Amino acid sequence: MxxxxxxxxxxxxxxxxxWQSGKCIHSANCVKNLPQVFNTKESPWVNVANASSEEIIATVNKCPSGALSIIKKE
Ligand code: SF4
Structure with missing residues (x-):
């Protein structure tokens, strides 16, 4: 693997x-759009508690590579 x-x-x-690391092209769009959630200096680097679901979805939709995607709870 x-x-x-x-x-x-x-x-x-x-x-x-x-987040699929193999697809990420490190454009940093997510980090620039929503730094309180996407922060590569933190571990884990994604902190979904730090913004609303709407804000997170809007930022994920701007990911140019498809590395980020969303699964919504039914
Ligand atoms: S926006 Fe997408 S491709 Fe760019 S750094 Fe974030 S996850 Fe990676």
Whole structure:
């Protein structure tokens, strides 16, 4: 298995942010748009508790590579 291609899930109970490292082109759009959630200096680097689900969805939709996606709770 390629260790560089990992998938991480970050849930706030309402939505789950999915990040696929292998697709990320490190454009940093997410970090610029919503730095309180997407902060590469933190571990984990995605903190879904720090913004509303709407704000997170809007930022995920701007990810140019498809590395970020959202799973909504039914
Ligand atoms: S916006 Fe998407 S491609 Fe850019 S750094 Fe964030 S996850 Fe990676």
């Amino acid at each position: 390629d260790k560089k291609n990992i998938t991480k899930h970050y849930s706030n109970g309402e939505i789950t942010v999915v």
